[in-house]
Amino acid sequence: MTRELDVGPMQRMIRRALTAFARALLSAVNDSGGVQVVQISLSSTEVRDGSPRIAEFGFSSHPPEGSDCVVAFLGGDRTKGIVIGTCHQPSRPKNLGPGETILHSQDGKSVYLTASGGIVVEAKGQPVVVNDASDVTWNCSGKFKLVAPGGVEIDAPLVQSTGDMQDNSASNPHTIAAMRQIANLHTHPVKGVQGGGSSVTSDAPNQQQ
Known part of the structure; x- marks a missing residue:
């Protein structure tokens, strides 16, 4: 008699265990609250609205319509579903x-x-935008390369470099520091020197940058 009495509760427990999880399709998302809630279709005739979707802390997303869902039902109750996983196959x-x-x-x-x-x-x-950073530091063990066909704009009161800088590097062998040294030491040949208040125009410098 004890076995026969236990059959009903056991069957109910097994049924709840078998229906504790289900696959569904996401059809709508409300992302305005503290917990994201979604509408899911468990079948062509079973739709659940307002089901909470729980994600890991630090990660938030808005799954597209038609995403696959894994739904867990608390205690096997189909009215208490929680979405615990999503996958959008076309964009994965x-x-x-x-x-x-x-x-x-x-x-x-x-x-x-x-x-x-x-x-x-x-x-x-x-665009890629970084907002409200107090400082931005790039620690590179090798070369930092910037490719910008549209140009580079720096809106800063001061640009500093601990090393040399070189422009037109494909054709110019000198750094800015080397060109400054050449400019500081270069001389001009002066021809047709005259006395008094006469003035002459010098030739190009002997040292070229």
């Missing part, structure tokens, strides 16, 4: 290597921590 970066990580958006912008190629930031032709 593929073929990552072991140990690699990438932070990405739907339109392809990303910060890619590669296994052997360093860190790659892909801005997709859009």
